[in-house]
Amino acid sequence: MTSTIRVGRILNPTDLRCVLVDCSDGSVFQKIITTDTNIVKRLDGLIVADVKSIIKNKHVFLGRRSPSYILRVGFEILQSSNPKANIEELVVEALRMDFSAVISTLTIGHEDERIDSDSMKLIAMLSDVCYDYELPFIVEAAPFGERVSSENYSESVGLAARMAVEVGASIVAIPPLKKVEDLKNVMESVKTYTLLIDPSSKLVIEKMQQSLPDILLSILGIGLNGIVLSSSLNIGNPVDLLTDVLSIVHGRFD
Amino acid sequence: MSFGKLVRLSRIIDPSDGRSLVVAADHGLMLGPIKGVVDLEATLRKVIAGGPDAILVSLGQARKLSHLFAGRGAPAMLVRVDWTNAFRDKTYTLPARSIQFNKVATVKEAVKVGASGVVTYLFLGFDGESDHIAMVEEFSSECKTWSMPLIIEPLPMGPRVTKANYVDMVRRAVEKAVELGADALKVPYTGDPYSFKDVVKAASDVPVLVLGGYKALSIRDSLEVISEVLDAGAVGVVFGRNVVQDPNPDEVVRLMRRIIHEKETVTDILREKIKPPVKILVDVERCSGCRICELACSFSHEKVFNPSLARLRVKVSEDGKTFTPYVCNLCYSCVNACPNEALRVNSRTGAVEVSPELCQGCGICVDSCPVKVLKLINGRLLLCDLCNGLPECVKWCSRNALRVEGGW
Numbered sequence: 001m002t003s004t005i006r007v008g009r010i011l012n013p014t015d016l017r018c019v020l021v022d023c024s025d026g027s028v029f030q031k032i033i034t035t036d037t038n039i040v041k042r043l044d045g046l047i048v049a050d051v052k053s054i055i056k057n058k059h060v061f062l063g064r065r066s067p068s069y070i071l072r073v074g075f076e077i078l079q080s081s082n083p084k085a086n087i088e089e090l091v092v093e094a095l096r097m098d099f100s101a102v103i104s105t106l107t108i109g110h111e112d113e114r115i116d117s118d119s120m121k122l123i124a125m126l127s128d129v130c131y132d133y134e135l136p137f138i139v140e141a142a143p144f145g146e147r148v149s150s151e152n153y154s155e156s157v158g159l160a161a162r163m164a165v166e167v168g169a170s171i172v173a174i175p176p177l178k179k180v181e182d183l184k185n186v187m188e189s190v191k192t193y194t195l196l197i198d199p200s201s202k203l204v205i206e207k208m209q210q211s212l213p214d215i216l217l218s219i220l221g222i223g224l225n226g227i228v229l230s231s232s233l234n235i236g237n238p239v240d241l242l243t244d245v246l247s248i249v250h251g252r253f254d
Numbered sequence: 255m256s257f258g259k260l261v262r263l264s265r266i267i268d269p270s271d272g273r274s275l276v277v278a279a280d281h282g283l284m285l286g287p288i289k290g291v292v293d294l295e296a297t298l299r300k301v302i303a304g305g306p307d308a309i310l311v312s313l314g315q316a317r318k319l320s321h322l323f324a325g326r327g328a329p330a331m332l333v334r335v336d337w338t339n340a341f342r343d344k345t346y347t348l349p350a351r352s353i354q355f356n357k358v359a360t361v362k363e364a365v366k367v368g369a370s371g372v373v374t375y376l377f378l379g380f381d382g383e384s385d386h387i388a389m390v391e392e393f394s395s396e397c398k399t400w401s402m403p404l405i406i407e408p409l410p411m412g413p414r415v416t417k418a419n420y421v422d423m424v425r426r427a428v429e430k431a432v433e434l435g436a437d438a439l440k441v442p443y444t445g446d447p448y449s450f451k452d453v454v455k456a457a458s459d460v461p462v463l464v465l466g467g468y469k470a471l472s473i474r475d476s477l478e479v480i481s482e483v484l485d486a487g488a489v490g491v492v493f494g495r496n497v498v499q500d501p502n503p504d505e506v507v508r509l510m511r512r513i514i515h516e517k518e519t520v521t522d523i524l525r526e527k528i529k530p531p532v533k534i535l536v537d538v539e540r541c542s543g544c545r546i547c548e549l550a551c552s553f554s555h556e557k558v559f560n561p562s563l564a565r566l567r568v569k570v571s572e573d574g575k576t577f578t579p580y581v582c583n584l585c586y587s588c589v590n591a592c593p594n595e596a597l598r599v600n601s602r603t604g605a606v607e608v609s610p611e612l613c614q615g616c617g618i619c620v621d622s623c624p625v626k627v628l629k630l631i632n633g634r635l636l637l638c639d640l641c642n643g644l645p646e647c648v649k650w651c652s653r654n655a656l657r658v659e660g661g662w
Binding site: 003004005006007008009012013014044051054055058061062063064065066067068095096097098133134 | 256257258260261262264265268269270307320321323324325326327328329330331365366367368369399400401
């Protein structure tokens, strides 16, 4: 079960779209928050690796109209002696801090298939605990192991996305694909809220030639629910890019 | 305060002005399907259109109607975590014979559904007081664990509560609620701003929201209470029946918002709402004979408190027990009776006006008035001008014995 209220803080209920910014490495957050607080307030959500940056800039997150914040959970939690207990502890803490969702990456296609397996194990455990606590769970379905090639990329994305949905993801984020038709096929196979991973992200193997606004304009119409921005914000002026992306995604060219 | 509590509380009390308008819609849990909550979804859709900061519901309704609370800018959800039969008086099915109460939801469940706060009663003045305090302590501890704001509703309740000790009991209950860890309070209005200021002081900086209680006689009453409590230091209100039982809950919420967030005055709103011509309605049953209407009228027109100069009168029965206010009923007998055509009807307000140049002070109009509210003093005719659309007598009548046609 997933809290409708929390999903509604991420995906705007009026258009079911969102613009999330991945600040889990810290630098993006500092860059945009110091440039323009107002643009941060217009975002639908920020992804962070811990609560420190949120607390430090709490003025941005107070009030009913503030952006949501989403907790990134990494692979390292599996290395603890009791990962399930640690995950539960983490989810409870996320709820206490009023995070709106948890996000993690499902990576497949590694030569050592135990990595794929461990990744799936993490996603399954997170999904199970998030379901118990009604916390939305976002999975980045990102095949980037050694066995992933340009030949099998779109099928690998489709496989990872479908695995994420089967294991219980509330929202799936997928990398852009060169052919819009391939992207459409992946979306049809997942049938849940789907976001686009930033084309410049390290999770994306198949790099695109078009600019980010052009990519968005060409694929939003097929039913994508938004984007998770990250590395693109390190190129050029992040505020200008965010303004454009917000306008394109929410259809408000203000 | 923990960060989780701070963020959640900021959804209830607007950080931009520190004020809040909460609508209570949890009545079904205590009173059954009363008017306004039968089709709760339909009612809440209208309420939400008015823009409240938060809505209080039971956990069952929270789960069923959570889609209404989704989206940035949507009202925050508050969940009632306890139940009592204490409000089931003789007008309800199965009136309470003894005060019973119970936990009906956990804070964890409220957190899971996405609520921004939980609400519980704290009754002081009845036999089960210590058990009730223990229950609130449990909620307080759960709220601390989950970083969930706890809104305590401290209420004097039971046979030991009297009119004489009520205000003191409210103050003591508020102090107890603060001790128990309330992050905000939902407090009954003590009836006057002076005693209420003491209640706010007893809250020691814990935000005070004032509850609406029984359905008010008019929207004007509700707005005046809101205005008074804000002046006395409350941060907002939690109004239920006055909103959900109104035929236009969205409009009521909008008006309340104007007082709470836009800092408009009741008079501003009344002037806009009461469109002349206005007619003053009298409810004899409600008149206490305080005669403040006469004082308000004389002061408004003559700048003195002198009932004999008022444009209305209150008649006392021979046994001194009943009081009947008489006001101009716009019959225009005076206009028709005037031989000099000195009286005419103001086309905008509907009130009768006198032309001093034409009036010869003959007094025929005074004799013609069927309710005897016209007065001729030293050759000057005193007659009701409806105060340009917002009669002072109506504004000051605390018991709603005088009202303006249309509910205002």
